[in-house]
Amino acid sequence: MGVPHFWHALAVAAAAGLVASTSGDVPAVVSPPLYPDTPVVVDGQSACTIIASSSDPDHAAVARTVAETLAGRYGLDFPVLPDTDLCPEPISxxxxQSRQANLIVVGNAYTNRAILGFYAGFRCGADTHYPGGDGFELRTICNPWGNGHNVVVVGFSTIEG
Incomplete structure (x- = not known):
């Protein structure tokens, strides 16, 4: 059997295996429901937690500014927690417990541990290159854990963003 015949035989065998593996019942894929609204206040109480960088003081200051802006708008205090409270290890x-509330995570995949998992799963893009310069990313990740709570990413590469 020459090399071209080997690859042809391998392709036929793979195709036959694919057909055989899909000939049975295929379970339905059910996506969790989406929650397009992310309330920050419910029944007169703050309904979200803001997650700040524990490694970058400038990015942490932006998280505090988000909290102060919401407080000024709604007259309530919004808790700000360091990312290490939610993700104790660098990759975790x-x-x-933290998944039981809407979250606002501030920074990027390199400065906020809470963003890294969403970044690795292609659910947000903020890193040291994107959105770059004075750009920013404001993205809602709807119901990532299937429990009705959303994550809002306030992402930026530089403090100018």
Whole structure:
């Protein structure tokens, strides 16, 4: 069997295996419902937590500015937590307890641990190159854990963003 015949035989075998593997019942894929609205106030109480960088003081200051802006608008205090409270290890998931509220995460994949998982899953893009310069990314990640809570990413590469 020459090399071209080998690849042809391999392709036929792979196609036959693909057909055989899909000939049975295929379970339906059910997506969790989307929640297009992300309330920051519910019944007169703040309904979100703002997550700040623990490694970059300038990015943490932006998170505090977000909290102060919301407080000025609604007359309520909005908690600001360091990303290490939600993600104790440099590469870790957001804690189960923290998933029980809407989150506003501020910074980028390099400055806020809470963003990294969404960035790695292609759900947001803020890093040291995107959006770059004075650009910013404002993105809602709807219901990422299937529990009705959303994540808003306030992403930027530089403090000018």
């Amino acid at each position: 998931s957001i804690s189960e």
